[in-house]
Amino acid sequence: MGMKAFTFDGSHTWLLQVPMMIFPFELYFALMNRLNHAFSPHAVNNIMYELGRKHGWNGTEIYFKKFNIRPQVSDFSFFMEQTKMLGYGNLSILDLKSDHKQFRLRHDSTFAKLVLKNHGKQPYSVDSFTLGLATGAGGLILDLRDPVGLETTCVAKGDLNCEYLVSEGSQAYTQEKENATFPVDLLENYTLKQLVNSFPHRSGDRNYALFSKLQQRSLNSLKLTDEGIKIGPLTGMTTPMIVICYLVELLRKEFGLAKTNGLLYEVGKDEGIRSLDYLRSVGLEINRVEGVKIIPELLSFYGFGNGFAIQASTNRIIIRLFDNSFAITRSSIFGPSKEVDDYFIAGFLAGGYSKLFGKGFEFKETACARENNKQCLFEGSPSA
Ligand SMILES: [Zn+2]
Known part of the structure; x- marks a missing residue:
């Protein structure tokens, strides 16, 4: 290891x-x-x-x-x-x-x-x-x-x-554990086979606005430090995507679908707002034109796949995310679903663009790789 x-x-x-x-x-x-x-x-x-x-x-x-x-x-x-x-x-x-x-x-x-x-x-x-x-x-x-x-x-x-x-x-x-009302039966299905086979896709190289900016400072590689794992502007722990997939399923089973999805959206939104601070913390200044491209690219650092802005004006933003390992892994474990799945990511985009434009944006996922194994689409508009 x-x-x-x-x-x-x-x-x-x-x-x-x-x-x-x-x-x-x-x-x-x-x-x-x-x-x-x-x-x-x-x-x-x-x-x-x-x-x-x-x-x-x-x-x-x-x-x-x-x-x-x-x-x-x-x-x-x-x-x-x-x-x-x-x-x-x-x-x-x-x-x-x-x-x-x-x-x-x-x-x-x-x-x-x-x-x-x-x-x-x-x-x-x-x-x-x-x-x-x-x-x-x-x-x-x-x-x-x-x-x-x-x-x-x-x-x-x-x-x-x-x-x-x-x-x-x-x-x-x-x-000590007695009072736990916990949907533990769900974890019975988590097998080694799922861990190894959960994600068959790999994305090719592409030109990222963010990476070329970070590469100039040799900042985009993965590093182990005493403070944790660093990748680009992020510092934290790393865990298999399958664990995150089970976490979300356990939370939804335990606390209900609507409450959990809403909470994940809000957590994503706060993280999106912090994302521009992460970039500043490694010495990068991001103007609006760069920021439009960079916010969806940041999703790569978390391990979610390839994010692109395909339309971005101050009243409508459309983001395409390819090879979303969260949605595709969930599809491989729990089966395909017509339900959109990426509330954290929708929230992240809302927070990131709200901070970038200095006005509130909300995002909705309109198509999800959980169903088609290809791409997720997110649409953003200014909040009322
Ligand atoms: Zn999705």
Whole structure:
């Protein structure tokens, strides 16, 4: 694993042939914050934890299959350290019981540190996804029966370190998870085959206004830093697109379609507004003419595909998005659908163009790759 296995092909990021999404830390915080306020923090934490646990298991298994190795206790710390390569920060072993049925980890959480720095002390632990990853991956390697993880301390809550305790399922921890009303059966279907085969498309090279601007400053490559993964102007964690697809499905099942779609649109809108700040943060100034082209191109950095503005005036904007890995992956898992699927992306365009033009825009997705596997179309107009 690690950065050598990562590639950025101009419109998507790949790890071992798996399409990835770059999840900027500020976007992740905004999403969790809105979800916690709109719904129950307990339910939201459980969704992130269970999703992490399933993926930790699958992600580790794919590695074992690819290199034809069997899980060994001696591989344990090596696999825990891989979280650093994905931008989550290093996981180190504090304690591994001699029977190998319980372990404690310290997580040097890039996300928790940033949350504390930028947003102050939080009422909840913020690393539920990474806790799940460690629980699933550790459980597979150590052959734990029904592994259960707890984040015992978290930097974002004001504790000195983030620490996890993972054990075989026991009365005490089952109690903790008892109240979870969680559509967990959905994750039963998440298989290794889906992880590997989810996205057959690859886009060719194209001329991006954004890339040529960034290339002049050697800024468009993928980099691992102590603060997380950086690609172009984004800093964050990276996770397979299939995990994002399941996340959205779990949220919709748990909290309802309309509420979830509306929330994703608003989260996208905030991220779109921040997007021009990201570009400024790496020293780029973007005028209106450039901005019209660059806002849809930014979707590539997140891993969503090739975005183009095909019409842009101050009262009508049309965006075409090819090879949208989110919609196509969802289509391959859950089947094609006539429903449009990309509320986050529609919101992102609304926020980006509102900020660029200094007046409100709203976007609607009018055709989606979830149905035709080719392209998504988004239409924007000034808000009333
Ligand atoms: Zn779509």
